[in-house]
Amino acid sequence: MARLILFNKPFGVLSQFTDRGAPTTRATLSDFIAVPGVYPAGRLDRDSEGLLLLTDDGRLQARIAEPRFKLPKTYLVQVEGDPQDAALAALRRGVRLKDGPTLPAEAERIPAPDLWPRDPPIRVRKAIPDAWLRITIREGRNRQVRRMTAAVGLPTLRLVRWAVGEWTLEGLAPGTFREIAV
Incomplete structure (x- = not known):
């Protein structure tokens, strides 16, 4: 076994x-x-x-x-900025990165999840809002989720992989x- x-x-x-x-x-x-x-x-x-x-x-x-097995990987992503429908739609279609287009992702805005505190904490800027997204991808390029959110104008502040396939x-x-x- x-x-x-x-x-x-x-x-x-x-x-x-x-x-x-x-x-x-x-x-x-x-x-x-x-x-x-x-x-x-x-x-x-x-x-x-x-x-x-x-x-x-x-x-x-x-x-x-x-x-090639396209096992879904779900991430809870804290981003800098206020995600608008156009940015989420772009993630859902797939975005163009330097190494080519990504496959479409599942992407939605979510309330702040109840997670453990990060050590060290993320940087907080009073004048710039932040938000949480749930993003599921089926490929695994180097720093892919971070590059995808940056491509739609939402730099990643914190990235937590919550699930891989059925495991959480x-x-x-x-x-x-x-x-x-x-």
């Missing part, structure tokens, strides 16, 4: 078990997960938070991480994980 670990990756943690090439040591998965033989299925940037899946099964890892962060505090049967 394959092992599958759901991990709530905190801000500032690398999505790998070792830190290669940095002059100072940064936090990695090994600071939180002492389960031998599991590897990340996909990744989250150091400045992103939320659900990271780890498994010991190569086929499951490919099904989760490979864009529900009940997982930052820095904790649970293993589930698959």
Whole structure:
């Protein structure tokens, strides 16, 4: 039976078990997960938070991480600005990035979610409003959601991956994980 670990990756943690090439040591998965033989299925940037899946099964890892399987990934995104219908419609159609157009995304404005405080907190500017979006994509380019929101004039302030396929962060505090049967 394959092992599958759901991990709530905190801000500032690398999505790998070792830190290669940095002059100072940064936090990695090994600071939180002492389960031998599991590897990340996909990744989250150091400045992103939320659900990271780890498994010991190569086929499951490919099904989760490979864009050709188009597994939906849902993000809660705090953006700078006041999202208008045109910006949300552009995200839903797909936006043109430097590496080509994205697939259409599901995008909607949501009330501020009840999340843990981020450490360090995001920058707050009194003269500029912010808002929360729920965005679901089915591809996984480098920093894709951040680049998509920037392309429609809404820079990302905080990015939390809430779900990958059927798996969610529900009940997982930052820095904790649970293993589930698959």
